Structures are given as structure tokens and as C-alpha cells.
Amino acid sequence: MNTKQSFLTALFACSMVTGTLMAQTRVDGDTLLNPAPDMWPTYHGDYSGQRHSPLDQITPENVDMLGLAWVFQSNQSQSIKGTPIMVDGILYVTATNQVWAVDARSGRQIWSYQYPENDGFHIGQRGVAIYGDLVYLTTPDAFLVALNRHTGTPVWQVEIADYERGYWSTNAPLLIDDHLIVGVSGDFDNLPGVLRSYHPETGELQWTFYSTLPSDLRNPNDPDSVFDEAMGGQMWMTGTYDPELNLLYVGTGNPTPVLNGNARPGDNKWTGSILAINPDSGELAWGYQINPHDTHDWDAAEVPVLIDAEFNGRQRKLLLQASRNGYFAVLDRVTGENLVATPFATLNWSLGEDNTGQPIPDPTKEPQQAGSLVAPDESGATNYRSPAFDPDSGLLIVSAADAYGLWFNKEAHGDYGWAGADYTVHSRGELRAIDYRTGDIAWRYDLFGGAGTAGVMTTSTGLAFTGDSSRNALALRASDGETLWHSAIGRVSNAPITYMLDGRQFIVLASGGTLYAFALPQRLIQ
Amino acid sequence: MNVHIKGLTSLPAAIFALLFSSLAAAAAQEEAPPYPPELAAQGEARFAAACGFCHGRDAAGGSRGHDLVRSELVADDDNGDLIAEVVRNGRPNTEMVAFSTSVVSADDLEAIVAFIHNQRHLFATLEGGRRSVLPEDVAIGDADAGEQYFDDHCTACHAANRDLAGIGSRMQGLQLMMRMLNPRADRRGPSPSAAMVTVTEANGQRISGALEYQDEFTIALTLPNGRYRSWQTTDVDVSIEDPLQAHVDQLDRYTDADMHNVLAYLLTLQ
Numbered sequence: 001m002n003t004k005q006s007f008l009t010a011l012f013a014c015s016m017v018t019g020t021l022m023a024q025t026r027v028d029g030d031t032l033l034n035p036a037p038d039m040w041p042t043y044h045g046d047y048s049g050q051r052h053s054p055l056d057q058i059t060p061e062n063v064d065m066l067g068l069a070w071v072f073q074s075n076q077s078q079s080i081k082g083t084p085i086m087v088d089g090i091l092y093v094t095a096t097n098q099v100w101a102v103d104a105r106s107g108r109q110i111w112s113y114q115y116p117e118n119d120g121f122h123i124g125q126r127g128v129a130i131y132g133d134l135v136y137l138t139t140p141d142a143f144l145v146a147l148n149r150h151t152g153t154p155v156w157q158v159e160i161a162d163y164e165r166g167y168w169s170t171n172a173p174l175l176i177d178d179h180l181i182v183g184v185s186g187d188f189d190n191l192p193g194v195l196r197s198y199h200p201e202t203g204e205l206q207w208t209f210y211s212t213l214p215s216d217l218r219n220p221n222d223p224d225s226v227f228d229e230a231m232g233g234q235m236w237m238t239g240t241y242d243p244e245l246n247l248l249y250v251g252t253g254n255p256t257p258v259l260n261g262n263a264r265p266g267d268n269k270w271t272g273s274i275l276a277i278n279p280d281s282g283e284l285a286w287g288y289q290i291n292p293h294d295t296h297d298w299d300a301a302e303v304p305v306l307i308d309a310e311f312n313g314r315q316r317k318l319l320l321q322a323s324r325n326g327y328f329a330v331l332d333r334v335t336g337e338n339l340v341a342t343p344f345a346t347l348n349w350s351l352g353e354d355n356t357g358q359p360i361p362d363p364t365k366e367p368q369q370a371g372s373l374v375a376p377d378e379s380g381a382t383n384y385r386s387p388a389f390d391p392d393s394g395l396l397i398v399s400a401a402d403a404y405g406l407w408f409n410k411e412a413h414g415d416y417g418w419a420g421a422d423y424t425v426h427s428r429g430e431l432r433a434i435d436y437r438t439g440d441i442a443w444r445y446d447l448f449g450g451a452g453t454a455g456v457m458t459t460s461t462g463l464a465f466t467g468d469s470s471r472n473a474l475a476l477r478a479s480d481g482e483t484l485w486h487s488a489i490g491r492v493s494n495a496p497i498t499y500m501l502d503g504r505q506f507i508v509l510a511s512g513g514t515l516y517a518f519a520l521p522q523r524l525i526q
Numbered sequence: 527m528n529v530h531i532k533g534l535t536s537l538p539a540a541i542f543a544l545l546f547s548s549l550a551a552a553a554a555q556e557e558a559p560p561y562p563p564e565l566a567a568q569g570e571a572r573f574a575a576a577c578g579f580c581h582g583r584d585a586a587g588g589s590r591g592h593d594l595v596r597s598e599l600v601a602d603d604d605n606g607d608l609i610a611e612v613v614r615n616g617r618p619n620t621e622m623v624a625f626s627t628s629v630v631s632a633d634d635l636e637a638i639v640a641f642i643h644n645q646r647h648l649f650a651t652l653e654g655g656r657r658s659v660l661p662e663d664v665a666i667g668d669a670d671a672g673e674q675y676f677d678d679h680c681t682a683c684h685a686a687n688r689d690l691a692g693i694g695s696r697m698q699g700l701q702l703m704m705r706m707l708n709p710r711a712d713r714r715g716p717s718p719s720a721a722m723v724t725v726t727e728a729n730g731q732r733i734s735g736a737l738e739y740q741d742e743f744t745i746a747l748t749l750p751n752g753r754y755r756s757w758q759t760t761d762v763d764v765s766i767e768d769p770l771q772a773h774v775d776q777l778d779r780y781t782d783a784d785m786h787n788v789l790a791y792l793l794t795l796q
Binding site (some may be wrong): 076077078079118119120121122123140188346364368369370371372373375378379404406408410412413418420421422423424425426428446448468470471472483486488 | 571572574575576578579582583587588590593623624625626628629657658659663664666700703704707708710711739740741742743744774777778780782785786
């Protein structure tokens with residue numbers, strides 16, 4: 001290192017120290033165990049995936065006074081689909097190849113970062129993670145990029161998986177202690193399902209978990225290593241975490257080839273499953289396959305929501321999932337035992353459940369040469385849009401859809417990648433509040449259109465924030481779905497978040513390329 | 527020999543036409559692709575990134591987007607004039623969003639157009655098709671059983687000798703199947719009937735028209751004279767009659783056999 005370089009390094013170190021002193025929060029694993037009310041420090045807000053905020057300034061009585069506080073225009077045509085992260089009064093917002101740091105008080109852009117244009121799949125971006133002075137972005141060409149969160153300057157980047165083989169990433173990483181857990185997508189090619197853990201400071205690879213093994217790791221003498229011929233099972237959504245059990249929960253995607261089930265007979269473990277993984281070692285603790293032998297691209301990647309609640313007279317650690325195939329499941333998250341498995345939306349592909357609570361797929365509803373009419377459609381009974389849990393009413397509020405698709409597969413479609421064709425015939429979106437004890441639907445709200453794009457967030461005052469499928473941001477009463485507030489900002493494209501700043505509770509959500517912040521008028525705030 | 531060259535209605539003429547089209551395909555195989563391979567290769571990479579998720583990396587249909595190599599719009603496209611319009615403006619009420627120049631530059635679009643046309647050329651020379659749904663794939667039903675189902679479930683609105691006369695010669699295959707299941711799912715054929723809405727104002731006046739927009743708070747319609755009207759839903763009573771709701775209700779009742787049988791019956795309505 002020459003003199004000039006060491007001087008610059010020293011200067012940089014100085015500025016980093018100053019930066020650290022000026023910033024009040026050092027986000028690490030401990031921060032996420034009990035997030036302060038003035039932040040939304042991780043994709044789901046906390047580790048539980050409940051998207052339930054303790055904030056209480058906005059109530060059913062005053063929510064109709066909610067007004068626009070600010071707007072951030074990204075000035076580009078991509079929708080903001082991800083969840084913004086908020087720390088130290090700064091929001092970190094993403095779209096594909098793009099991060100913006102935005103003042104959470106005013107909506108003013110502080111910096112923006114553009115990842116170099118690349119040939120990976122450009123589908124969307126679900127959000128960043130933060131650790132210390134770093135903010136992390138995943139990219140269409142399956143890289144993990146660490147930026148200085150004060151300046152937006154790249155610090156390091158690592159390749160998560162090879163995009164030329166067909167991987168890409170939209171994933172919002174999850175920080176657990178000194179593990180940054182990162183997932184990828186890739187079901188247009190027959191690829192092993194990959195989840196990786198990196199050291200958040202250095203980007204050093206700590207472990208790789210495979211939901212389906214690469215062929216070179218398959219041992220014909222070890223039945224656990226060779227379940228069957230399926231590949232896939234990508235873990236493309238952000239998981240949840242129980243610190244007491246030290247278990248990471250993550251849903252896995254569909255098997256490949258996607259629509260051709262004949263090429264991969266059997267259950268195709270661990271695709272379409274909810275998995276519990278030790279975050280220190282990457283070892284599987286247990287798995288429950290809610291979507292065995294998937295032939296409809298349904299995944300089981302939806303958020304595994306963690307609640308501690310009474311079940312049949314006993315306090316238990318539970319896991320809830322409203323799955324894309326139309327099943328709602330409740331598991332004991334210590335053991336993986338299934339407690340409830342019941343449809344929450346129209347479906348016609350299941351013959352019932354076996355004695356472990358695993359649905360039994362109807363083989364005649366696999367894609368056919370002449371077409372089979374199957375509910376739900378490819379988009380599913382729900383999807384990536386986050387649900388929220390309201391503990392007071394015991395309801396999981398889910399953006400659901402009743403939908404039918406036509407599904408085709410024939411020999412000429414082959415056994416690689418998509419390997420079939422499908423078309424949505426009909427879809428009607430409805431918000432459904434599911435009683436976790438039974439799976440019963442407590443209330444419904446017509447979304448006035450097809451499947452929605454908005455996630456849900458609840459607050460401790462019994463409010464549920466979301467959006468319909470036409471043009472409205474909504475606040476509903478969580479206990480009965482009664483509409484208490486709306487604003488026609490356009491179709492909400494992400495899941496709402498909330499935080500306190502300057503004694504004021506903000507609700508932030510996106511429509512298209514624009515972020516909107518709502519709050520009560522200053523004069524109403526004591 | 528009874529050959530009507532003009533209408534190609536006789537069997538020998540149809541065979542002749544078929545023979546001729548496969549000869550044309552064979553000739554196309556030897557023709558050079560319409561665009562320079564370098565430009566198409568550039569387009570392939572940009573297509574994969576921006577369009578491949580929905581339309582397939584080879585443009586032959588993907589997870590939700592249409593097969594572009596067999597698309598009529600692509601067939602009618604002249605050097606990107608039609609493709610550019612869809613790319614830049616998107617298609618309203620579908621998942622096809624608009625791509626601005628910040629996402630797909632003018633150069634990208636030119637290369638993408640070259641790629642799509644070269645893929646169309648390539649697929650025209652291939653037998654079968656990887657993700658195609660051919661008319662003969664779906665025409666497996668029993669037309670007699672389909673007629674029975676039709677008589678039992680469809681005649682409140684339809685008649686074989688009235689609105690559906692000749693449907694089997696106007697539409698086939700996947701398009702007819704989609705239209706039969708839900709006319710609104712067929713975006714290629716004629717626009718299906720709109721839902722009709724009647725709004726009753728506080729003074730008792732009733733206004734009817736085609737449903738334009740509805741959410742919990744707003745109702746909008748188009749009057750028979752083409753004018754647009756909207757109301758707050760709290761101010762009026764709203765009653766909607768959707769003639770196509772019967773199609774949606776039918777989705778819960780069809781077995782796959784029913785569906786194929788009714789399709790087979792519709793195909794006999796020449």
C-alpha cells in the first residue's frame with residue numbers, strides 16, 4: 001500500500017467512525033429480536049413474519065383522518081414490489097437493479113444506486129437487508145451486493161449462483177446473528193434448490209443448503225440423498241426465525257420440470273415444502289410437504305408465519321402458512337407436526353389429506369395434452385404478497401384468489417424447464433381472514449378484480465392496511481373487515497410498513513413506481 | 527374433379543393447400559433468417575432479461591405470456607411497428623406492462639424485434655412445437671355427450687342455430703376452448719358482452735349502461751350514447767347483471783370430460 005492509499009484508507013476509516021457515531025443504530029441480529037418502534041429493520045418487520053406492528057397512534061377511531069404526508073417518485077416504469085426497510089430515519093427502497101435511500105420524514109431522495117445492466121431475469125426485487133453500515137441488494141444475475149448504507153457506494157459483491165445456468169435473485173436477505181441468509185429463483189431450468197448463508201461483513205460463504213441435490217452430490221446408496229428425479233425447490237422468499245429454537249423457517253418452490261410430472265414420479269422432496277433449518281449449520285431439522293408432486297408451479301414459498309398461541313387448550317409454538325396451492329396449514333414449529341390442513345380458496349386438485357396432514361394430489365388434474373381445468377391457476381390461491389396476523393382476533397389476513405387455469409402437457413413439451421403451457425381462465429381476488437385454530441374464514445373482502453398485488457400489515461389497534469385489485473389503498477378493521485379508510489392512489493404494489501418518527505406514525509406503501517406516506521394531521525397528535 | 531380454387535372448399539383443394547404450405551415450410555428452412563444473426567443474438571440476451579420470464583427465453587411461451595413465435599401480431603408486424611406499440615404501451619388489464627426506454631432502450635427493442643422474427647422463422651421450420659397447444663390436442667371430446675350437456679346447461683343464453691351458428695368454423699382449438707370457458711379470457715376474438723349496471727339515484731331516477739368500473743367506493747358506467755357517468759356508491763343503489771357470470775359459475779361444475787365434450791359439440795357447429 002502506498003502512502004496515498006494508506007492516507008485515503010485512514011480518511012475512509014475516520015469517516016466510517018464518524019458515520020457510526022452519528023448514526024444511532026447499529027443493526028445486527030439483536031436489533032431484529034426486538035425492533036424499536038422507529039424502525040422497520042427487516043423484510044417482515046421482525047423475525048415472526050406476522051407483519052403486526054405494536055404502534056397505536058392510528059386507531060379505528062381516527063384512521064379516517066389519515067392524510068398524505070409525502071410522495072417519493074422513482075421516475076421509472078418498474079413497480080416497487082418490495083418492502084422498504086427503515087432505519088435511522090432513512091428508507092431503503094428497491095426495484096430491479098436499483099436501490100434508493102429516501103428520507104423517511106419527507107420522501108426526499110438521499111442517494112440512489114444502479115447495479116450495472118445485465119442479462120439475468122428482470123422480474124422484480126423484494127427488498128434489502130441491513131447490517132451495521134451495509135445494505136444488501138440481490139440482482140437479476142444472482143449476485144449479492146453490499147453497499148455502504150450512508151453513501152450507496154458498493155463495498156463488495158459475491159455471486160450467489162450462476163445466472164448463465166438460469167438462476168436469478170429477487171430475494172430480500174434475512175440476517176440471523178452473523179449469518180446473512182440469501183435465496184435464489186430459477187425454475188426455467190432443471191436446477192438444484194439453493195439457499196446460502198454469508199458472513200454479513202465479509203461476504204464469505206458459510207454454508208449452502210440444497211432442497212434438491214445437485215447430481216454430483218446424489219449418492220445412489222443413500223436414500224436420503226436421492227429422493228427422486230426432481231430438481232428445483234428454490235427458496236426465493238424471505239424466511240422467518242425462532243431465536244429460542246434457533247430455527248430458520250423457509251418455504252420451497254416448485255419442482256422442475258415444472259408442468260411435466262411424469263418425468264419426476266414421487267413426492268419430489270423437498271420441493272413445495274415448509275422447512276426448518278439450523279441457521280448456524282444449514283442442516284435440516286424437519287420438513288413438511290404441503291404441496292407434494294407439484295405440477296402447477298404453485299411452490300410453498302409463501303411466508304411461514306410464526307405465532308405463540310393456544311391450540312386445543314395448550315399454549316404452543318405454531319407456524320401458519322396460506323399456501324399458493326390453496327391449502328392453509330398450521331404446524332407445531334418445534335416438531336413440524338401438522339395440526340390443521342384445509343383449503344382456504346377454490347381448489348379441485350386434491351383427493352384429501354393423508355394421516356400426516358399432507359394433501360394427496362389427484363393425478364387426473366396434472367397438465368394433460370387435451371388440457372385440464374384446474375383451480376387455482378398458476379398465479380395461485382395466494383402468492384408472494386405477505387399476509388398479516390392479528391393476535392387479538394387470531395386471524396391471518398391473506399390476499400387470496402379463486403381462480404381457474406387450463407393446464408397442458410404432452411410429450412413434445414419435453415422434460416426440461418417449463419415443459420408445458422398454461423392459461424388463466426378466470427381469477428377473482430378476495431381478502432380472507434383465516435381463524436388459525438380451524439382454518440375457517442371469519443370474513444372476506446372483495447378486491448374488485450383479479451388476484452391482488454398488495455400485502456397486508458396489521459397494527460395493535462386492530463387495523464389491517466392493504467390495497468384492493470383496482471385502485472385503492474385500504475384500512476380495514478382486522479376483526480371484521482369493515483372498511484375504515486381508503487385512498488385511491490392506484491393499485492398497491494407492495495406490502496405496507498409503519499414506523500414512528502417525530503412522534504408521528506407513518507404508513508408507507510407503493511403503487512407502481514411511487515411510494516406514498518400517510519400520517520395523521522400534526523394538530524391531532526399530542 | 528370438383529375443385530373450387532377460390533374458396534378452397536373441396537377436400538382435394540384442402541389437401542393441395544396443406545401440401546403447398548408444408549412445401550413452403552420446407553422452402554423456408556433453407557431461406558436465411560429475416561434479420562442478421564448478430565443483431566438477433568444481441569436481442570436474445572435482452573429478450574431473456576426483460577421478456578423471458580413470461581414469454582419463455584425462446585419466445586415460444588412461458589409461465590404466463592403468450593407464445594410469440596405463433597402470435598398473429600408478430601406475423602403481421604412490420605419491422606417492429608406492432609411489437610413496439612405493445613412493448614411501449616403495454617396491454618391494459620393484462621399482465622403485459624409498458625416498458626419505457628429506461629428499461630428497454632431503442633437499440634434493445636430493435637434487437638428484440640430481430641430476435642422475435644428470427645425465432646418465428648426458426649419455429650416455422652420445426653415440426654410440432656415445444657409448448658404449442660394444437661387444435662387436434664383439445665378436440666378429443668364426445669360431441670353427442672357435449673350436446674346433451676349444452677342442452678342441460680347453456681340454452682338459457684345460447685342456441686346452436688342462432689348466436690353459435692358456425693362457431694366451429696370461426697374458431698378452433700385453444701381459442702375456442704378459452705372463449706367457451708370464459709369469453710373474457712379470449713383476448714383475440716370479438717369483445718364479449720359487458721356487464722350491465724343499473725344505478726338508482728336518491729330521487730328514484732334509474733340510469734343503466736355498460737359497467738365501466740367498480741370498487742367499494744365508486745361505480746361507473748357507459749351510457750348507450752357513449753357518455754361516461756360515475757357516482758359514489760354511498761349515494762346510489764347499484765344492481766349489476768353480468769350475462770357472463772354463468773360461464774364463471776360453470777367452472778365449478780365442469781369435469782374435464784364435460785369441458786372436452788362441449789368443445790367437441792361446438793366444433794360440429796359449422
